[in-house]
Amino acid sequence: MAKNRSRRLRKKMHIDEFQELGFSVAWRFPEGTSEEQIDKTVDDFINEGIEPNKLAF
Incomplete structure (x- = not known):
């Protein structure tokens, strides 16, 4: 059963558009x-996986 919740409550509960x-x-x-290879691998992951998809870390 769908519940109509206020924007404030949805935000507090991290649901719908605030999920x-x-x-x-x-x-x-x-x-x-x-250490250089580790740094390069992590940097590549951030540059190719995180930033293009607008993710946060």
């Missing part, structure tokens, strides 16, 4: 991976 979705990322690099 927030998320995901987690876990990194595992082989032992001996250089």
Whole structure:
């Protein structure tokens, strides 16, 4: 059954247009991976996955 809720209540409950979705990322690099390679991988992920999709981190 649909409920009519005020904008303030929808915002407080994080529903409808205020719904927030998320995901987690876990990194595992082989032992001996250089700090530069790790930085490049993380930067590439941000530049190619996060920013083009207008996601926040």
